[in-house]
Amino acid sequence: MGKLTNREYSLIRKNSNVTKSVRMEFPMQDRDYAYIEMEDSAGIKIRFEFPARKTERDLGIEHEVKDILSGELRDSLRKNAG
Numbered sequence: 001m002g003k004l005t006n007r008e009y010s011l012i013r014k015n016s017n018v019t020k021s022v023r024m025e026f027p028m029q030d031r032d033y034a035y036i037e038m039e040d041s042a043g044i045k046i047r048f049e050f051p052a053r054k055t056e057r058d059l060g061i062e063h064e065v066k067d068i069l070s071g072e073l074r075d076s077l078r079k080n081a082g
Contacts, residue, residue, distance in 0.1 A: 034052040039045045054062070 032052050033049045035047050035049045037045060037047045
């Protein structure tokens with residue numbers, strides 16, 4: 001097989017895909033949603049919307065996490081106490 005001694009590469013092209021507008025979606029119409037709204041120094045607002053009411057699954061996960069954290073805290077306190 002022949003050995004390549006000279007390779008030519010094309011120049012890297014500059015990204016010319018410039019976004020000039022942001023597509024805005026309509027806010028959720030269900031008023032049972034809570035939201036967090038933030039604004040940065042450039043004046044860009046971000047709004048996170050999420051269900052205000054917790055489902056049974058959410059409550060179960062929250063209870064499980066609390067049990068795990070509580071157990072870890074008890075173990076840590078026992079180790080530090082003696």
